[in-house]
Amino acid sequence: MISKEREENRRINNFRYMKNLVLLFAALVVISCTSTPKQDSDKQEERPNIVIIMADDLGYSDIGCYGGEIHTPNLDGLAADGVRFNQFHNAARCCPTRASLLTGKYPHQVGLDRNGQTLSRNAATIAEVLKENGYHTGMAGKWHLSRTKALSNKEDQLKWLSHRKDSSIFAPLESYPANRGFEEHWGVIWGVVDYFDPFSLVHNEEAIKEVPDDFYMTDFVTDKSIEMIDEFKKDDKPFFLYVAHTAPHWPLHALPEDIEKYEGMYDEGWDVLREKRYQGLVEKGIVDPAIAPLAKNESGKLWADCERKEWEANHMETHAAMVDRLDQGVGRLIQKLKETGEYDNTVILFLADNGASPERGYIPGFDRPGHNREGVEIDYDNFEHPGAELTWGYLGVAWAGSINAPFRYWKKESFEGGNCTPFIVHWPNGLKGKENTINQGVGHVIDILPTCLELADAKYPAEVNGLETTPIEGNSILPMLNNEIITTHDTLFWEHEGGKALRIGDWKISSLSKGGWELFNMAKDRTETNNLAEEMPEKVEEMTAIWAKEYQRIFPQQKK
Structure with a gap:
């Protein structure tokens, strides 16, 4: 008799446990479904x-x-x-x-x-x-x-x-x-x-x-x-x-x-x-x-x-x-x-x-x-x-x-x-x-x-x-x-209709379409008034070579 009562109680407890587990799972699903859009919305609102x-x-x-x-x-x-x-x-x-x-x-x-x-x-x-x-x-x-x-x-x-x-x-x-x-x-x-x-x-x-x-x-x-x-x-x-x-x-x-x-x-x-x-x-x-x-x-x-x-x-x-x-x-x-x-x-x-x-x-x-x-x-x-x-x-x-x-x-x-x-x-x-x-x-x-x-x-x-x-x-x-x-x-490149420039750090070379390269130290000469090309021909040669490589990399279908 006692054994049957214990078995019945165990069955009832198991049923209650499973019921509560299902309810808990359902609740979690509801919370998840309702909270996710809000999280997305908050994330969207954070984006300017x-x-x-x-x-x-x-x-x-x-x-x-x-x-x-x-x-x-x-x-x-x-x-x-x-x-x-x-x-x-x-x-x-x-x-x-x-x-x-x-x-x-x-x-x-x-x-x-x-x-x-x-x-x-x-x-x-x-x-x-x-x-x-x-x-x-x-x-x-x-x-x-x-x-x-x-x-x-x-x-x-x-x-x-x-x-x-x-x-x-x-x-x-x-x-x-x-x-x-x-x-x-x-x-x-x-x-x-x-x-x-x-x-x-x-x-x-x-x-x-x-x-x-x-x-x-x-x-x-x-x-x-x-x-x-x-x-x-x-x-x-x-x-x-x-x-x-x-x-x-x-x-x-x-x-x-x-x-x-x-x-x-x-x-x-x-x-x-x-x-x-x-x-x-x-x-x-x-x-x-x-x-x-x-x-x-x-x-x-x-x-x-x-x-x-x-x-x-x-x-x-x-x-x-x-x-x-x-x-x-x-x-x-x-x-x-x-x-x-x-x-x-x-x-x-x-x-x-x-x-x-x-x-x-x-x-x-x-x-x-x-x-x-x-x-x-x-x-x-x-x-x-x-x-x-x-x-x-x-x-x-x-x-x-x-x-x-x-x-x-x-x-x-x-x-x-x-x-x-x-x-x-x-x-x-x-x-x-x-x-x-x-x-x-x-x-x-x-x-x-x-x-x-x-x-x-x-x-x-x-x-x-x-x-x-x-x-x-x-x-x-x-x-x-x-x-x-x-x-x-580190390096910036320009070319348009023959006009061109390259900047590496503080150094920049610039040229008009049919002009020669000019060289400037932008940290000391922001307005490009002091052309150093004649004083520093090696620097000009170095930078023009880099400009040419960049041109070929950026625009490979164009011949030099």
Whole structure:
């Protein structure tokens, strides 16, 4: 009897034990299922949004926080609460810089050794990588990484540029941003635009054939950037936003109310402006006069010899107005980030694609229309003041040399005036204690992709678009921001249309397309004013040999 009772009790206890075990297991499953998404969500919230803002043909000392007189309170505010670099470099030209920025490779490695080519499909873009790693991806503005080919008939090309010949395909569709990782793209495929009625304007793959009467390209880029932030914040995913302004690239098109702010400001001319900019750079702490004297304006033009002083001053007024409007857009973007609660955990990077442009004198053709949509002729020279749609002004070499102070040369060249850019990094959550500092470290635009990957906790893929990738060249700048390193690279390489340079440590060699190598010690001569090539021919020989090896490594299909 007792035995039967014990057996029954044992059976009951075993049943209770198993029941409790099942309940415990079920509870653990429920907890696991409910906690995992929260952990993922927390991890996602820790990853910052990333916004890259690029200016086009900006002078090194144009903005206020880099010594300029142009009214840029919003960019200055980002600098005051962030970090400015004074030795950050681009690829010295529009397409090459954009290619390197998005891929982390030298432009030659991704099909952009020169302008107007298609970005290689076996090089993953920032957007392609981040999209696969849980980010929203959007772009507003200038792409210029698709093959831009003119129509065979010149008259047809000019009609196409002025919206009088219908064609909705501006380049191979597979090369558009919408097919290179961007969920949304509002902007232009080609590189030059009429700011009031731009050619090659698209939304993703679809051409935007008409614009409102009050359209202005810089405002459009800002408006669409803000709209995308609103759209992306409908869920908890972080976002990557590439804001690629066309300003202040020619033509000099600006709004009257912005031009009015600068009336008379440049009447003293480019020589005085260059001196003032240099003093501003010194006062802001961007340059040390002990190692960075003001280089000469390589244009060789003196204001005293200028015969069209008022006309020239008007050009600089319009350039300033274009930069001013860009900065206003940055302010609106910042306000939207604050309104959505995203400001503190958004990394904002600001830079330019190259130095100020010396270009002038191009007549209608290829990417420059001769008429507007209504068939009214555009004036390329005989206007009093650039700015309106029916004018087509260029800044020119003397002003370019002036606003690239303190450096020599300009866009396209591999001297510092062509390839050294203002670079601002702003991130309230991640840069506490580093507000309003100047980082002396040496970096390059190829470092932006790996920086974004580190911020997003993402790895570079072994394959993209069904093609095998090759290793990137860039390195993250985060260790440099944290003052753990003073450069992201032992060696940096440049080549564009014959202009070339190489930097190893503090030593740099630079050359114009048809010039000889010049040698500089950048630790003692930041502005490339003291050419040591004749004094140190062995150093020049050593570095040119390394440049040649790098060229063959980076661009093996090109013969010496």
